[in-house]
Every structure is written in structure tokens, then in C-alpha cells.
Amino acid sequence: MKKHINIPIFVPHHGCLHDCIFCNQKKISGYKTSFNEHQIRDEIERYLSTAKGVPHIEIAFFGGSFTGIPIEEQRSYLELATEYIHKYDLNGIRLSTRPDMITKEILDFLRRYPVIGIELGVQSMSDVVLQASKRGHTAEDVINACKLIHSYPFELGLQMMLGLPKDTVALSRYTADQIIGLEPDMVRIYPTLVIKDTELATLYQEGLYTPWDLKTTIDLCLDILPRFEAAGIKVLRIGLQTTQEIQLGQDIVAGPFHPALSQLIEEKRLVNYILDYVKDMKTSIYIEANHKLYQALVGHKKRHLSIWSDHDPVINISQNADLPKHILKIGNTYHNGYKHAILHHTK
16 A cells, blocks of 8 residues: 555646746646646545545645746645645645745745645756756755745755756766755656657757767666765655656657666666675575565566676576565575665655
8 A cells, every 4th residue: 555645736837937948847747738626626536536544645736836826826726725635634735846936925825834845846956057958047046945945844855857958977966966965855856858849859859969868867876866865865756757648759759768767777776786795706696586676686678687697607596485575685695675776665
């Protein structure tokens, strides 16, 4: 059973004063228009009908810049959500917005409602990247917004993107380190995808933008994720959630899209951990795992089998149904495989 559910209410481009070079929220979210009151009620009730026994449920306004919406419209959204918070004893409201749309007046207004979390679309802490992406705000705006939010009883979430125009691996590492210094409670990491009907798609088609490949993206995630973990910052998501419209060859023109990106990263991290552990072993190596970890060792579409067979000495992997699902046995030593290798909380 799930322990946490966000009921997503999408407000595509609503409140946004800028069309960022990469953005088409209507395709990203899968919704063409903002929800009206009837649709919001239907969506909340639909989620609640399948969430029996889930201990933590939030209503989340995503997709646009919530605090840029006209104040009376914000009020109507929040009052409707608050009605359901009280009626069903839900945990609160979460919303996403831009760093330059956070002020003391806005936060005072939000505090009147059961808002518990604010997520900011930071994307990069490099002003060069932000300008090239036409974000319309600076890194200093991010710093100021985070300071303000920290002075209120809201959880802070930050969203970063990898591979934007003018971005480099080094600049993305810098962004990750700067985000850690801003002390958010959680982060989301989105590799930049080239989506139809965006300015970025035009640049790509004209040969003026080259997206990162999947390997570069995975390797960078393997570098920055342990940094977030060491700082006690929860990584909520890596990559866009797959919708009916977000499918390679349909609305994604190019970029490091994979429907199981987090899985690929988790598997690679497990592989790296094992290879580092056995690097000084000179005799045959035997690894046993329960079915779940064994599948991670085999890899998505059996991509890791050659790693074990080509290793010198050969690494023999096998299933052991008696092992707990998180435990890995290397030789005669037991390891908490998920503690060392898995990036997210495992259900």
C-alpha cells in the first residue's frame, strides 16, 4: 500500500509571465487547459476513491506558477482544496511556482490556508544558463525566495534541470551544490527534453542546441545524488512522469528520455558499488540476491549481464529466495543492497 499520495491539480502555464525556451506544460502535464471547479472536485474524489488507508494525502497544484495567478483565482483554488482537507482530514496543500513570484505578501496570504509545501522551479543556479533558457529570473532571485520561505513554516522543494542551453556537467554540479546550500527539504531533478512546439525544439532542428545523451545524464545523477543524500535532502523524482503524451517519437523530439530512468540509475549505482567492493578479489566471486535485487543485478533488458560475465574474475550471480528483499550476499558477507545502491525510498 502506498504511504503518500499527491492529488495533482494541473494549471498549465497559468500564472507564468514567461515562455521558457524548453516549456510546453500542456504536453508535459497531459492537460490542455486548467481545471475548472467541477473538474477539480472530480479529480480529488477520483483519487480519494482509490486511496483508502493511505496515511498521507496532499492536494498539489502543479504545472504553472501558482502564485502568479490573480489573487482571487488563487483564493478560489485554495478554498476549494481546503474544503477537502477539512472534510477528509487530508494533510495539506502543496504548490509550485517561480522564485521571482515569492514575496512576503504572497507568503502571508498562503499561510491563511493549509499550505504545507512550496516548490520552486529553480532549474539552474547559473545566470548564463538561466538567461539562455529565457527563465526571466536570476540565481539571486532563487536565493532571496528561499530565505523568505525558510522564515515561514512551509516545506521547501526545489526543482533543477540538467542540460539546458549553455549548461555543462560542471555547471549542473555547481547548481546541485548551490541548491544543497539553500537547505531545501526535497528536490526534483529533470533532464532537459526537447518537446514539440517549444523554442528549444526549433533550436534543436536548426542545429543550435544539442541535448545531453542518456549516459551523461545517468553519470551526472550518480555524482550528485549522494550529495543530496549526505545533506539529508530527499530526492522526490528524477525525470518527467510518463504521460500518454510524453512518449519518445511523439511529443518528445530528442533528449535523454527513458520511462525507467530512476531504475537505470538505481541499477547502475548498485553495479558500481559491487564493482568497487570486489575490485581486489582475485578468486571466483559469487553474489546471491532475492528476486528484486537479482533483477536489478541483471539490469533493464539484461543490460548488465555482460558486466558480470566479462569481469576478471567472473562474477556469478544467482537468486536466493531465503534472503530478505534488501539484502545482498557477496561471498559470505551480507550487505544492505538498497542502503548502498537505491536512491529512493522503496515501497
